[in-house]
Amino acid sequence: MTKLPDSITNWFTHRGWSIHPHQQDMLDRANAPALLLIAPTGGGKTLAGFLPTLAELGADDHAGLHTLYVSPLKALAADIKRNLRTPVDEIGLPIRIEDRTGDTSQTQKKRQRADPPHILLTTPESLALLTSYEDAPRIFRGLKRVIVDEIHALSESKRGDQLMLAIARLQTLCPGMRRVGLSATVEDPAAIARFLARHPDPCEILNADPGPDPDIRMLKTEEAPPWAGGGAKYAIPAVIEQVKQHNTTLIFHNTRAQAELFFHNLWLQNEDDLPIGIHHGSLDRAQRERVEQAMVDGSLKAVVCTGSLDLGIDWGDVDLVIQIGAPKNVKRLVQRIGRANHRYNAPSKALLVPANRFEIVECRAALQAVKDRDLDGDPRGRGPRDVLCQHILITACAGPFDADALYREVTTAGAYHDLTRAEFDACLDFCATGGYALRAYDRWQRLLRRADGQWQLRDPRATRAIRMNIGTIQDTDTLKVRIRGRGKPLGEIEEGFAATLTPGDTFLIGGQIVRYEGLREMTVEVTRQATDKPKIATFMGTKFATSTQLSQRILRMFQQDSWPELPQHTADWLALQRKVSQLPKPDRLLIESFPHDGKAQTVVYGFAGRNAQQTLGLLLTQRMEEMGLAPMGFVSTDYATLIWGLDPLTDPAPLFAQDNLREGLEKWLAGNAVMKRTFKASAVIAGLIERNTMGKRKSGRQATFSSDILYDTLLKYDPDHLMMQITREEALRGLIDFGRIEEMAARIQGRIDHLHLDRVTPLSAPLFLEPGRVPVKGLANERLLAEEAERLIDTAGLTTIDKPKWRVPF
Amino acid sequence: MAGSVLGAYTRILYGSPWKTHLEIPACARHEHTMNGYEFNFAECSLTARASGALWWADQRVLCVSDLHLGKSDRIARRAGLMLPPYETRDTLARLEAEIDALLPDTVICLGDSFDDLAAADSLDEDETLWLTRLQAGRRWIWIEGNHDPGPVDFGGTHLAELTMYPLTFRHIATKTNSAEISGHYHPKASLNVRGRTITRKCFLQDENRIILPAFGTYTGGLHSHSAALSQLMTTSARAFLLGQKVQNIPMPR
Structure with a gap:
């Protein structure tokens, strides 16, 4: 010892x-x-x-x-x-x-x-x-x-x-x-x-000794949760009651937008003026630090937060964790629960608050998993090569290097241990010459090979740009939000969200409702607005997909004869679904088709997690368009995808053949927005484009062109370029999550239960209330534009301008 | 140089505009076809092509703006970034498709044809030959832009601006009331349609001027609602949005 x-x-x-x-x-x-x-x-x-x-x-x-x-x-x-x-x-x-x-x-x-x-x-x-x-x-x-x-x-x-x-x-x-x-x-x-x-x-x-089991339960509320949505507004009185009974409560949310909305609603009902703060990554740093300091001082009763408080900072005397919305992932839930009671060997106390009816089932499954100490997680896979490209450039900044030595060094990192020399050389070539098949930057290449075989930067001044670009955290394009006339920033919103605002619109940030006034020098100017109901800010926040293990638990729960562990209303709901249709089974795929709202509706209960269900929606609608079924759009949750269109689906089997799915994926991937987003992230990391120059816009001048154009160009002229390979690898394991679709296809082995019903089924009903509906594109945009153009021209009284003016030849 | 300007001018005087009208089948006129949108400007019938080029059928003039050839080379030289070096051939391929489809007598490049004067030298041999091939058998006018403010080593005529009555071609729009055709701003416009924002490159047009979208592959855009464009264009301005079909809308401000 x-x-x-x-x-x-x-x-x-x-x-x-x-x-x-x-x-x-x-x-x-x-x-x-x-x-x-x-x-x-x-x-x-x-x-x-x-x-x-x-x-x-x-x-x-x-x-x-x-x-x-x-x-x-x-x-x-x-x-x-x-x-x-x-x-x-x-x-x-x-x-x-x-x-x-x-x-x-x-x-x-x-x-x-x-x-x-x-x-x-x-x-x-x-x-x-x-x-x-x-x-x-x-x-x-x-x-x-x-x-x-x-x-x-x-x-x-x-x-x-x-x-x-x-x-x-x-x-x-x-x-x-x-x-x-x-x-x-x-x-x-x-x-x-x-x-x-x-x-x-x-x-x-x-x-270390894992300590005693946590004390974790579902929050009991007077009111039943709603059918859909993630706000959990119904639970606010019960949450306030819990906050009163504890020293400090952390109230976790899965997204920033939900945290903002909940915080807002919480304050509307906070009659005792309990000191409650909010903390998430979109808030201005000074504001976050104030909340952190208040927590350390013990002057806050509760903090509404997101993953920004997931990791191990010791914030005062937290004795209760409340998780709003299904935790999606058991491991993260366990780690969040651990935030309560930072004292060794005392059980942590946590409450789960399902935001809607389906999440009751998911929360119940998660509770059981915590009790069984059955954690989830997916193996991460090989080290990404965009990060390696950045590492090569960083190495070059420190001075000339030997490629053999660098390759040996890189392969001592666990994630890169099976990196082949050819793969490494492709990255090095990309850093040095751009790695293009058809044309090289002979004069302007970034790294040069010296006579002694070592590699060095062509232009030593490049170190500055490379150092500025270090890091792998993906920035979204965000704009600062300020109160007009005052210098104090409130936080940031996504540029895409800002683009949808027109003066007079209201949204939530930092728990305040503000009114959009205008954009000035790339800052969103707002005024305080006390009364309006807000239009919610769509912060990107991470949308976690429910883990494979948790999805499997839910499917197994569905096979029970009855559900005494669930609240009566939820058990009744599942029983009704079983009566009028079926409950999804672990080794089969349930598909329901029924008419509703003048359209043919199809629900695919894939239980593959949000990202994979989203991808499935894109693939299926593409196939359905080819089959002439005129799909019009779809919406996905962690457990199902709802597709609506003009004609009903009659034979789903060919759609789900694994080969067809993969072939569809290959075709669809190429022109896809997810690929473009992935490409942008990887291109920044690998140093093809610079985070610090691409995003920067100067008012009054033409913006730099988007990375989408680079993607399209590479796809056309150099589809096997290293950046395209990296993009495919990254997309498949990230947002597209095709692995989960293949896992589903393997699990069901073509065993499909396709039910034709005459109306909306109980289990599918919440899908109709789900936000995030994706219209099917293709010609849809052109049609929308044409309609809108016609309407605008009509309104503006311009219809006559370009009508033929016949000129008579004498 | 003066001769070529005069040449265009004389064609207007001595050519027969009426004849042209009679030759074109009535049903094809003033329709927005898949390839473009026909409209009248300064008594001329012009087509805003889906490619971003402007076609003056009566004079067989094809006009494109802001090709920015050699842009990736300039970026490599200046910023050390090695972007996919394929934008020059992509731009040329699209220009060639327009030339093949329309067989213009005259091609006018409205400035910023090269990303800078050194970028003009960066074109490789294939690309140089390709450009020469496109120029063969027709008049080719290079209008100077702010990126390429001097003559380049390619055939064709170099001008600061060009008037072919009643139209004047220059790189940057002026506030005058001449019927001018210009580029420079790379206009684009966004529409919010049923909760979706669709952004497209576009032509802008009012009584006095037409601003062309950038034709080059690596070119960004300036929103029509930006101060520069909103102040420049009169209240009756329209935008022709590029796409499979060119759409005509009041200019978003």
């Missing part, structure tokens, strides 16, 4: 604390090259990560950087700095701790490069930037440990891939560096261990 230095042991004793077993385990294995700790929230995870550092720094003098700590949130870095400072000062250790994020001042950053602290707390992007400097070897000299916090979150995103490539770089600079990962409870710890360790090194996994 590794002993702590006396000064630290004394401090523990003085505090009346004893060291947790997993903290001792971490000390004992401090010399392991890679170590992963899985601990529930509140398990003293961070201290467990830092104890070996404190022990080492307490025992010996160390010059320069000793431990690098990386977390996904800037706020987390600042928070850890605060929390670490106290023990370090009280123990009396001579340790310099500093954070370095996008918010750190230039002077501070410069000083940190010249004279690094013992412990540096940072984010993946700031670390990538540090590795791009020529003096990186000097900055990181002597580095002993790197701690990756919240690694479960990072391992699911490109930010994590970028981080692990940077760490591979550091490992080359500091061969003795040891890696530590800190993770919340996950379904597949071994996968995260592979992600963390230098390939093919092993990585030991330490499991």
